[in-house]
Amino acid sequence: MQKKKLKIGMLGFGSMGKTHTYAIKNLPFFYPSLPFDAELFGVCTKTPEKAEYAKNTFGYGKATTNEDELIFCDDVDIIDISTPNIYHFETLMKAIEAGKHIYCEKPLCISLDEAQKIENAAKKKGNIFGMVFNNRFIPAIMRAKQLIDEGRIGRILSFSAVYYHSSATDINKNAGWKQNKDICGGGVLFDLGSHVIDLVHFLCGDIESVSAKSQIAYPTRCGMNGEAWQTNADEAFYMLCTLASGGVGTITASKVHTGANDDVVLEIYGEKGALKYSLMDCEWLHFYDNEAKPSPLGGEKGFTKIECVGRYDAPGGVFPSPKAPVGWLMGHVTNYMEFLSSVYEGRQPCPSLSDGVYVQRVMEAGYKSDTLRRWIKVSDLSVI
Ligand SMILES: NC(=O)c1ccc[n+]([C@@H]2O[C@H](COP(=O)([O-])OP(=O)(O)OC[C@H]3O[C@@H](n4cnc5c(N)ncnc54)[C@H](O)[C@@H]3O)[C@@H](O)[C@H]2O)c1
Numbered sequence: 001m002q003k004k005k006l007k008i009g010m011l012g013f014g015s016m017g018k019t020h021t022y023a024i025k026n027l028p029f030f031y032p033s034l035p036f037d038a039e040l041f042g043v044c045t046k047t048p049e050k051a052e053y054a055k056n057t058f059g060y061g062k063a064t065t066n067e068d069e070l071i072f073c074d075d076v077d078i079i080d081i082s083t084p085n086i087y088h089f090e091t092l093m094k095a096i097e098a099g100k101h102i103y104c105e106k107p108l109c110i111s112l113d114e115a116q117k118i119e120n121a122a123k124k125k126g127n128i129f130g131m132v133f134n135n136r137f138i139p140a141i142m143r144a145k146q147l148i149d150e151g152r153i154g155r156i157l158s159f160s161a162v163y164y165h166s167s168a169t170d171i172n173k174n175a176g177w178k179q180n181k182d183i184c185g186g187g188v189l190f191d192l193g194s195h196v197i198d199l200v201h202f203l204c205g206d207i208e209s210v211s212a213k214s215q216i217a218y219p220t221r222c223g224m225n226g227e228a229w230q231t232n233a234d235e236a237f238y239m240l241c242t243l244a245s246g247g248v249g250t251i252t253a254s255k256v257h258t259g260a261n262d263d264v265v266l267e268i269y270g271e272k273g274a275l276k277y278s279l280m281d282c283e284w285l286h287f288y289d290n291e292a293k294p295s296p297l298g299g300e301k302g303f304t305k306i307e308c309v310g311r312y313d314a315p316g317g318v319f320p321s322p323k324a325p326v327g328w329l330m331g332h333v334t335n336y337m338e339f340l341s342s343v344y345e346g347r348q349p350c351p352s353l354s355d356g357v358y359v360q361r362v363m364e365a366g367y368k369s370d371t372l373r374r375w376i377k378v379s380d381l382s383v384i
Pocket residue numbers: 011012013014015016017044045046047050067081082083084085087105106107132133134177191
């Protein structure tokens with residue numbers, strides 16, 4: 001029997017366009033019995049040279065610089081949004097109206113107002129809408145979710161969630177679009193903070209309120225064209241958060257943490273146990289069971305290093321081997337697999353649009369708190 005084809009129109013072919021293309025092309029290695037064929041139907045970039053390069057090198061059927069040629073093409077099933085943040089809203093509204101299924105990079109858009117318009121439009125049209133929150137798809141994070149859902153750490157008392165880069169500490173490096181608010185719409189909170197806010201929401205539940213402080217450590221640097229330029233997007237963002245369940249914790253996103261590489265570090269402390277995770281050492285989940293026997297000689301008490309490595313649940317985890325190290329790319333491959341499976345099965349994926357809207361709401365609360373220097377309630381953005 002012929003497999004169902006899912007034809008993808010890729011918008012943007014920078015680092016994420018390439019990452020998504022890798023995921024799509026390599027799915028058959030990681031899932032040998034795929035029930036669908038994902039087809040690279042077309043690619044759109046800002047310059048014709050880049051679009052032609054993507055077409056000729058990676059096998060897209062069509063190259064264009066006009067996204068409408070993919071969005072309004074009857075043959076396209078899925079629109080993949082891998083463009084800079086400020087373009088997401090307008091593109092999403094067109095893709096929703098055209099009835100396409102959507103796979104959208106974080107952040108969903110650049111304001112809660114835009115997010116709600118997107119959500120209303122998609123509800124009316126019924127598009128299947130997946131968000132990219134690839135950090136959820138590392139086995140150690142999936143195992144953490146499983147342990148929390150099984151009640152193994154009990155009521156969450158506190159947490160710390162950070163995403164550190166050091167990329168903005170090089171003052172001689174020209175700013176890119178992620179440092180220019182006119183294109184990114186928000187600074188490191190949008191870029192890295194969106195990931196950790198999603199992880200906290202995914203693992204610890206709803207965030208009730210936030211008190212935030214942004215930081216621009218280098219007010220003047222080289223702009224995109226090499227001339228002196230005033231930094232206008234946060235380079236670090238610090239948030240103290242309360243959880244709806246009563247816990248308290250901190251979320252930090254920063255590009256000015258000297259020595260950091262791609263450091264997502266999570267610590268979650270509950271009544272019955274604790275979890276620790278680091279993306280730079282993501283083969284392992286550290287689990288402390290408060291109910292383990294304490295003696296003699298320490299008994300079984302202490303953090304256990306769980307060997308999560310590449311042990312995905314079936315139908316994944318077969319290639320290259322369940323014991324092989326996992327790596328960042330597999331988060332994207334598995335996120336894409338969840339989305340395409342949802343399209344094939346006609347259900348909403350996880351993470352979905354509602355997760356994108358939720359993260360947008362927390363980020364808006366964060367920026368409001370930073371501006372007003374007050375605590376902000378996440379549910380209605382009121383001052384506490
Ligand atoms: N989930 C992750 O791991 C992750 C990592 C990095 C970036 N992102 C997100 O992915 C998105 C893209 O970021 P990136 O790092 O790939 O950016 P990038 O600068 O590497 O690439 C952007 C691409 O978009 C194209 N582009 C720009 N304007 C366009 C337009 N109007 N129409 C069509 N194409 C256009 C450019 O030609 C380029 O190919 C952003 O929303 C970003 O937040 C996610």
